[in-house]
Amino acid sequence: MTTALTECYPKLIKDLFLYDIDSELKLPADLSLSQFFLRVHHANLKLPFEYNTDKLLEEAKALPYRDSYIKRCYTYGPKNQEDTRVETVFDKKIDCEFKLDLGAYPHTAQLMKNLMAIGPITRCNHKLMLPKTFISPHIDSTNTPFKIYMPLNWPDQCYYRFYKKGNLDLKPGVPAFINTGHNVHCVVNDSDEERYVLSFNVDWSATGWQALIKNYIKNIISGE
Amino acid sequence: MNSITIKFKTLCKGQVDVFLNDHLQTSVSNNSFTTGALAPHKTHFVEFRNTTNQLITVEKLFLDGIDTEYFIYHGFLPNSERGNANNQSVKYYFNIPIWDWFLNWKENDNSTNRMLSKTHQGFIPL
Numbered sequence: 001m002t003t004a005l006t007e008c009y010p011k012l013i014k015d016l017f018l019y020d021i022d023s024e025l026k027l028p029a030d031l032s033l034s035q036f037f038l039r040v041h042h043a044n045l046k047l048p049f050e051y052n053t054d055k056l057l058e059e060a061k062a063l064p065y066r067d068s069y070i071k072r073c074y075t076y077g078p079k080n081q082e083d084t085r086v087e088t089v090f091d092k093k094i095d096c097e098f099k100l101d102l103g104a105y106p107h108t109a110q111l112m113k114n115l116m117a118i119g120p121i122t123r124c125n126h127k128l129m130l131p132k133t134f135i136s137p138h139i140d141s142t143n144t145p146f147k148i149y150m151p152l153n154w155p156d157q158c159y160y161r162f163y164k165k166g167n168l169d170l171k172p173g174v175p176a177f178i179n180t181g182h183n184v185h186c187v188v189n190d191s192d193e194e195r196y197v198l199s200f201n202v203d204w205s206a207t208g209w210q211a212l213i214k215n216y217i218k219n220i221i222s223g224e
Numbered sequence: 225m226n227s228i229t230i231k232f233k234t235l236c237k238g239q240v241d242v243f244l245n246d247h248l249q250t251s252v253s254n255n256s257f258t259t260g261a262l263a264p265h266k267t268h269f270v271e272f273r274n275t276t277n278q279l280i281t282v283e284k285l286f287l288d289g290i291d292t293e294y295f296i297y298h299g300f301l302p303n304s305e306r307g308n309a310n311n312q313s314v315k316y317y318f319n320i321p322i323w324d325w326f327l328n329w330k331e332n333d334n335s336t337n338r339m340l341s342k343t344h345q346g347f348i349p350l
Contacts, residue, residue, distance in 0.1 A: 011289040015323035137327055163327045184331045 001167055003159060005190050009134055016137060016186055017159070022166030031217050033210060037146065042168045043177040045148070045212045049114045053173030055107040057152040060196040063105070065128050070135060074099045076112065076124035076200075083125065096122060111198075119206025129158075129187065129195040137163060137186040145181020150174070150198045155191035177213065226320050228288035230270055231256040238278035243271040262320050271315040281309040288322035295329065 003017040025040065036043075065071035066083075074083040079095045102109035115121055122144075129135075149160075151170050160168045163184035170176055178185075189195045202209045232255050234240050242249045242257065245268055249257050262268055270287075274280045282299060285292045298306055299314040308314060319325040 010291070012291075012323050012326065015290075015321070016327065019321065019323065137330065139331055163331065184327050 003167070005188060006132065008132055009188065009190075010136065012137060013134055013186055013188065016163065017161065017188070020161070020163060020166070023164060025165070027217075027220055031220070033213060033217075036213055036217060037179075037204070040177070041162055041165055041179045041183050043213070043216050044169065044171070045175050045177055045216055047114070047175060047212070048118070051111050051114070051173070052107060053152060056111060056198070057172070057196055059105040059108045060126050060128075060152050060198070061194075063126050064100070065126070069133065071128040071130070073126040073128075074124075075102075075108075075126055075198075076121060078122070094122065096120075115200070115202075117208075118202075118212070119208035120203040122201045122203060124198070124200040127197050127199055129189045129197075131189055131192045131194065133189055135187040137184050139182070139184045140180040142181040144201050145179050146201075146204060147178050147180055148200050148202060149176045149178050150200075151176075152196040152198060153193070155189070155193040155195060157189075157191040158195050159186075159188045159190065161186050161188075177216075226264065227259045227261050228320065228322060229256060229258050229286075231284075231286040231289075232270075232272070232282060233284035234272055235281040235283060236274055236278050238274050238276040240280055241273045241275070243273060245269060246271075264320055267317050267319055269315050269317045271313050273313040274311065277311050279309060279311045280314055282314050282316075283308070285316060287318060287326070288320070290322050290326060292316075292326060295326070298333075 001022055002019075005014050005017050007014075027040070028035075031039075063073040063075075065073045072083065076098050077083065077096055079097045083099075098112075102112065112121075112124070149170070151172050151174070153172050154170050160170055160178075162168065163186070165183065168176065168178070204210065230242075230244070232242075234255070242252050244257075244259055251257050270285075272280050272282055282296050285296050295316070296308045299308050299316050301307055301310040301314060302312045303310075
């Protein structure tokens with residue numbers, strides 16, 4: 001889909017949104033779990049519990065964000081480690097901890113508890129993106145290529161684009177599996193609103209997290 | 225067919241001659257020039273040469289208004305090495321459109337971090 005952005009962005013970003021050609025991923029009915037991780041760049045998942053996205057957004061707005069271009073609030077991660085942005089390599093089990101007291105954020109605390117009941121989480125950040133800001137096209141480390149990216153709001157004119165694949169169909173409250181380690185991606189908030197997302201890494205060897213993917217595959221096959 | 229603007233910043237005590245596809249560019253002004261029509265199906269190259277054996281360092285390279293960032297360190301040098309500094313010439317290959325070529329290069333670049341990462345995690349269940 002061709003998107004004409006406001007003039008304020010670098011030419012590389014404007015050209016990407018104007019000229020890049022989308023491609024549709026056709027998945028076979030017998031897609032295996034390993035094929036999913038190799039071939040799928042984006043999948044909207046369904047969590048096995050209820051949550052209130054409006055309340056989560058309300059709490060996200062009140063979190064303390066680090067004052068940087070893309071404002072981050074490091075919520076959960078490996079013990080005794082700062083937010084290194086790229087997860088370091090662990091060759092043994094790691095202990096994680098909350099990086100702030102979620103007592104004042106009950107909906108977020110409950111969500112985290114429910115997520116951790118599915119399987120281990122290895123890192124979690126809230127991210128605030130201001131209006132008319134962007135993240136230049138880049139590719140993440142293949143150290144942790146698969147993330148779950150859950151928009152808490154997604155204003156019109158907010159875009160998450162994968163090079164050669166198109167804009168992702170992201171929705172508030174819908175957690176999306178994304179493969180950012182094998183795809184050049186670019187994020188633009190061309191709206192006039194602040195944009196909030198919850199982004200986290202999980203241990204994909206956990207059967208609970210794999211079950212979410214298997215459920216996605218099953219729904220694809222049944223055409224739901 | 226397309227023409228693009230090439231803008232650069234070099235450090236050199238001597239004169240730097242700029243060549244595009246082996247043709248000396250005589251219309252360089254303020255470290256910038258506009259190419260003639262470039263064929264989309266061919267690979268092109270811009271080369272910074274010095275004839276007095278002075279070190280040339282390429283610090284910035286903008287192709288079609290796009291900052292090529294750390295691509296500058298992937299220049300081709302006469303001694304079969306790669307980098308952005310040499311006392312004879314530094315050469316950069318590219319295709320057009322620049323945005324597409326550059327993103328494709330980024331997707332496939334082999335920086336140390338990415339190579340190191342590939343040998344670890346990114347767990348794919350069997």
